[in-house]
Amino acid sequence: LETTVIKIGGASLGGGADPVVAAAARHARRGGRTLVVHGGGSEITAWCRRLGIESRFRDGLRVTDADTADVVEMVLAGRVGRALAAAFTAAGVPAVSLSGKDAGLFAVEPLDPGLGQVGHLGRVEAGVLAALWGAGLLPVVAPVGPGPGGRTFNVNADDAAADLAAALGAATLLLVSDVPGVLVDGRLLPRCSPAQAEELIAAGVVTAGMVPKVRACLRAVAAGVGRAVITDGAGLGGDEVRGTTFAA
């Protein structure tokens, strides 16, 4: 069975009837194994503002102090993930929302201490996902989990999706966002090589949240994932997803 990891960006979750969820549900109903990973950056920023916590980013990654980590966990695992699980279930694909803390799905290893409680995936317990698939359930994963000292760590959702795709030997990684793919002078780049990606980052053409997204695609493909696509969901649920494709 082919595995597809679909990362749904917070930026693409508009509320209301969500076309991305509908398309991802169509994809899941086609068969194979589908895993959803979600972001929620804009909702985290909104809640931080309501709570008087400043949002700061470095290279597209959220600097996460202890208070911010609490907000990240509450918003991602408590709100965005549960809303997605409900939306998929309503679309006829029964779904379960879980974070790295549930059944030990994954552990988080810290990145640069200057980023605070931010890390990347360490150990992944793929059997947890296999059990859900075996029960006919779609796993919806919030990229937050346990790190050193029992503290809660935040993982960029693109990174988490790439590492899960690699750990699962996925055929396809889809990063769904609010843009059609990597844009250069307003035009969609259909394919991107590793060298081109580094050039676009160095030249400041690829910035902000697109930096971790592009790096996640490169890492996934280098780790054996068949292809990674940055997309707005065009064609998702049909025969061909359109966007910027990274392939080995």
Ligand SMILES: Nc1ncnc2c1ncn2[C@@H]1O[C@H](COP(=O)(O)OP(=O)(O)OP(=O)(O)O)[C@@H](O)[C@H]1O
């Ligand atoms: N060259 C580029 N082409 C397209 N988008 C770019 C480019 N450079 C920067 N961006 C920005 O990257 C954003 C997408 O990343 P962002 O992190 O904001 O969304 P997301 O990953 O879908 O959501 P979340 O982080 O909540 O999961 C786009 O909305 C755009 O503003």
Ligand SMILES: [Mg+2]
């Ligand atoms: Mg992002």
